[in-house]
Amino acid sequence: MGKRTLVLTPWYFPHKVVSWQTAVTMMYLGKVDVLVSYSEELRSPSTTIKTPAVLRLKKKVITVKRGVRFSRLNVYTRDNFTCMYCATRLPASELTFDHVLPRSRGGATRWENIVSACHPCNRKKGNRTPEQAGMDPLRRPYRPQTLPMLPPRIDLETVPDEWRAFCEALPQTG
Ligand SMILES: [Zn+2]
Known part of the structure; x- marks a missing residue:
């Protein structure tokens, strides 16, 4: 059984x-x-x-879990599955990574430069800096010490x- x-x-x-x-x-x-x-x-x-x-x-x-490794799901969890530009809460399938400082300008793929974003906000911001796009993330991205367990x-x-x-x-x- x-x-x-x-x-x-x-x-x-x-x-x-x-x-x-x-x-x-x-x-x-x-x-x-x-x-x-x-x-x-x-x-x-x-x-x-x-x-x-x-x-x-x-x-x-x-x-909570400690020693959090950088991963897509962990970034979404840090951001509470919320687009850091328009504050919409979405399932993981409708979120994406946004490089706050774009890769084309030397922005790294790490906790401190990645936020969760919906696809429309990600496209709208494109390859621009937050200043150029007039789009500041709601919260400065950071490396979390712990994350809530899903x-x-x-x-x-x-x-x-x-x-x-x-x-x-x-x-x-x-
Ligand atoms: Zn958005």
């Missing part, structure tokens, strides 16, 4: 997806409350329990019904 279990933070936000075996271990260690169970039962010689579908952690969890990628089309109510708050990071 390959049922998987959704684990929520204490504040009911999807944290991770684990195997049912891991979920049962967490239950026996007293680390979680069971919010929803599947109808299937797990039997052992001494007990029968329902397979956990959704658990909630009792204690605070660490939701919630698990969960496809809302295929989630088990038992999870659905808890997944609606998830951003679709595309």
